[in-house]
Amino acid sequence: MATRWGLCGAGKISHDFSVAIKTLPPGDHRIAVIASRSIDRAKDFAQKHCIPKAYGSYEELANNPKIDIVYLGMLHTEQWRVGMLFLKAGKNVLCEKPFAMNSRKVKDLVATAKKNHVFLMEAIWSRCFHVYAEVRRLLAEEVVGDVKLVKAYFGSPQLDIPRSVQKELGGGLTEYYRLKESKRMPLADSVLLSEIMAEIRKQVGVVFNQDSQ
């Protein structure tokens, strides 16, 4: 049976995600619901992307028992709050990057996913590029020495991306549900990334409102 996706947020990145999902075999993946804070925006999005159901609140999606996984495509300042809503409702979640505004909130999301035994992944799509796997192989096999500088050129990303996304989602989702996290973007990497960002912010003196909330 096809994996039933619920989309949360009717913005630009959700639009791109819907287009990408349609490149996968329809028997594997189906967008069943779009939820927006505005029912009119949800209906417009549903019509544009042929999605059968539109909700005017995120809570309705959290309460739908027929959804296998939620894609969180909303403003990054809101992802911690809305992510918690879905994780606490026992939903598997693929969340646009970054998970949250600071490391404390990222750890909060990870701990809540683990406590509720649900799948959670930060959607850093470049991790699905073939070139990443190849770079990891070259480093692991010590083909190159100490890396001082990396320059990346993606020759034909538009050709590569649907194939690699297909491999990531089409081939591996059932296994990921079992593991509760992605092998390509593990939760430990998300936490590490948030700690690196925290250190950079500390060094350059950047403070977000969310840090004191």
Ligand SMILES: NC(=O)c1ccc[n+]([C@@H]2O[C@H](COP(=O)([O-])OP(=O)(O)OC[C@H]3O[C@@H](n4cnc5c(N)ncnc54)[C@H](OP(=O)(O)O)[C@@H]3O)[C@@H](O)[C@H]2O)c1
């Ligand atoms: N666009 C990209 O290429 C891209 C790439 C990588 C990552 N991202 C990530 O995706 C996030 C969304 O990007 P986007 O380009 O899709 O932005 P967008 O078009 O402005 O959409 C953001 C969506 O967030 C939802 N939202 C929830 N609470 C909100 C609030 N208080 N204020 C404003 N919006 C709120 C809205 O959904 P509803 O009103 O429909 O509920 C809105 O449609 C970014 O913040 C970033 O973290 C985007």
